[in-house]
Amino acid sequence: MKHPFSDVAAFQRDATSLLSRDCRDGEPLKRLHLGxxxxxxxxxxxxxxxxxxxxxxxxxxxxxxxxxxxxVGMSSLTISGPENTRRRAAIHEQLRDGLAQHFVPVVTDLYRQVWSRLPEEGVVDAHSFTGPLALRVICSVLFGGGVLTAGDEAALITCVKLVEDDLADSITRVLPALPHRQLAKRRNLRFAMAAMDLVVRRARDNASEQSILRGLRTLGLSDTDLRDEILMLMLAxxxxxxxxxxxxxxxxAKDPVLANAVRQEALQACGPDGTLDARxxxxxxxxxxxxxEVLRLYPSSYxxxxxxxxxxxxxxxPLKRxxxxIISPWQMQRDARFWSDPTEFRLGRDYGGKTYLPFGAGPRACIGIQVAMLELQLLALEFARNMDLEIHSPVPAPLPRPSLTLIPPPILVSGRIHHPHHAREAA
Known part of the structure; x- marks a missing residue:
C-alpha cells in the first residue's frame, strides 16, 4: 500500500512521467500521493x-x-472573486482593440534586431536566445515600445531569473526547505522586488496608451499590487x-521543407513596404x-x-473539502486515446477538441492567449522568411525538463541571412 508521500520524489524528479502514468485504464480521477x-x-x-x-x-x-x-503576491493569478474579474477585464480591454495593428510592427521590429545578429553569434542554444527575446517582447506589451531603457530590460530579466527557480522549488516542495535555502530565497526575492519596484515606478508615467500597464493603472492598484501583477504577467x-x-x-531548422512553406506564407503576408501586414x-x-502543434507537444503550463x-x-x-x-495538458495532449501518433509533430490536426488546452480552458484560461499566439506566429514567419537555420544538436531532440514550466533541452542552431538565389542554387 502506498503511503501519503510515495509520489513526491517522482513528482519532483520528473512530473511529466508521473502525470502520464497509468492514464489509459479508464479511471477518470487518478489518485496521486503528494502529501x-x-x-x-x-x-x-x-x-x-x-x-x-x-x-x-x-x-x-x-x-x-x-x-x-x-x-507574485496577490496578483490575478492567485486571487479569485470580483477583484480577479476586475483586473482581467482591464487587461482584456487593453488587448482587445487594435491588438494586431499595434503589436505586429513592434514585435517584428524586435525580431528584426535579433535575427539580423544571429549569423554573428554562430551556434547558439535556441532557448537562451528566445527566452530573453520573449522578455523583451512582453516588456513592450506591458509598458509600450521604447519606454524601457536597455538597463531597465536587463534589470527585469535579472529579476525573473532570480525568482523563477525558487518558485519552481516551492510548487513541488512538501517539507520546508533547510534554513540556509530559505534565507537565500528570501534574499533573492527582496532584491528582485526592489528592482521591480524601481523599474515599474519609472515606467508607469511614460507607458503608452496601448500598454497593459496603462490599463492596470486605471484600477487604482497599490504600488505593490501593480508590481505583483506585472511580475506575474512577465513570468507567464x-x-x-x-x-x-x-x-x-x-x-x-530540422525541416527545410517546412521552413520554406512558412517562408512562402510570410512573403504573401507582406505589404508593399516588405513588412508583415497584420491584416x-x-x-x-x-x-x-x-x-x-508546438504547444500541443510542449505546453509550457504542463x-x-x-x-x-x-x-x-x-x-x-465523493471528494472531501x-x-x-490536477489537470495536465502534457498528459491530455499526448494521450494515444485522443491523438493519433501523439508524440509526432504533424500539422493539420484538429485543435478544437476537449484535450487541447495549452492555455487552460473556461473563463479563467490564460489571459494572454491572443498575445502569445500572435507573438509565436510572428516569430515563425519572421525567422523563416529571413533566415536559413541549421540544427547542430541531436534529432529527435530529448524531452524537456519539468520545472516551473517545461525547459527545453539544449537545441543548438545557427543561421544565415536567407537569399533567394542561394535556395535556387541549392535546388
Missing amino acids: LRPVYQVTDPDLVKPILKADETILDKGRMVHKLRSV GHHTTGTAGAWILYYL RLTRCAVSLNVVK WFARELKQDHEIAGQ GTSL
Whole structure:
C-alpha cells in the first residue's frame, strides 16, 4: 500500500512521467500521493471544462496555486472573486482593440534586431536566445515600445531569473526547505522586488496608451499590487513564448521543407513596404498550425490545479473539502486515446477538441492567449522568411525538463541571412 508521500520524489524528479502514468485504464480521477491531503489527477477530458467553470464556492484556486503568492503576491493569478474579474477585464480591454495593428510592427521590429545578429553569434542554444527575446517582447506589451531603457530590460530579466527557480522549488516542495535555502530565497526575492519596484515606478508615467500597464493603472492598484501583477504577467509571458519559440526554431531548422512553406506564407503576408501586414495574418494557416502543434507537444503550463472548497462529488466519486485536482495538458495532449501518433509533430490536426488546452480552458484560461499566439506566429514567419537555420544538436531532440514550466533541452542552431538565389542554387 502506498503511503501519503510515495509520489513526491517522482513528482519532483520528473512530473511529466508521473502525470502520464497509468492514464489509459479508464479511471477518470487518478489518485496521486503528494502529501497528507488528497490529490487527484483528472484524466477524463469531459470533466475538464466543468471543473474549470465551476462556481468558486465549490472549486477554486487552492494551496498549490497559493504557493505562488510568495513571488507574485496577490496578483490575478492567485486571487479569485470580483477583484480577479476586475483586473482581467482591464487587461482584456487593453488587448482587445487594435491588438494586431499595434503589436505586429513592434514585435517584428524586435525580431528584426535579433535575427539580423544571429549569423554573428554562430551556434547558439535556441532557448537562451528566445527566452530573453520573449522578455523583451512582453516588456513592450506591458509598458509600450521604447519606454524601457536597455538597463531597465536587463534589470527585469535579472529579476525573473532570480525568482523563477525558487518558485519552481516551492510548487513541488512538501517539507520546508533547510534554513540556509530559505534565507537565500528570501534574499533573492527582496532584491528582485526592489528592482521591480524601481523599474515599474519609472515606467508607469511614460507607458503608452496601448500598454497593459496603462490599463492596470486605471484600477487604482497599490504600488505593490501593480508590481505583483506585472511580475506575474512577465513570468507567464516569458515562459510560454520563450520555450515554445525554441521549439519553433528547432522544427524550422530540422525541416527545410517546412521552413520554406512558412517562408512562402510570410512573403504573401507582406505589404508593399516588405513588412508583415497584420491584416493578412489570418491567411497564414501553416505558421499558425506550427505554433499550435508546438504547444500541443510542449505546453509550457504542463499542469495546473484547483481545490475543493466544500465536499463535492465528481465522476460519481465523493471528494472531501481540501482535495486538490490536477489537470495536465502534457498528459491530455499526448494521450494515444485522443491523438493519433501523439508524440509526432504533424500539422493539420484538429485543435478544437476537449484535450487541447495549452492555455487552460473556461473563463479563467490564460489571459494572454491572443498575445502569445500572435507573438509565436510572428516569430515563425519572421525567422523563416529571413533566415536559413541549421540544427547542430541531436534529432529527435530529448524531452524537456519539468520545472516551473517545461525547459527545453539544449537545441543548438545557427543561421544565415536567407537569399533567394542561394535556395535556387541549392535546388
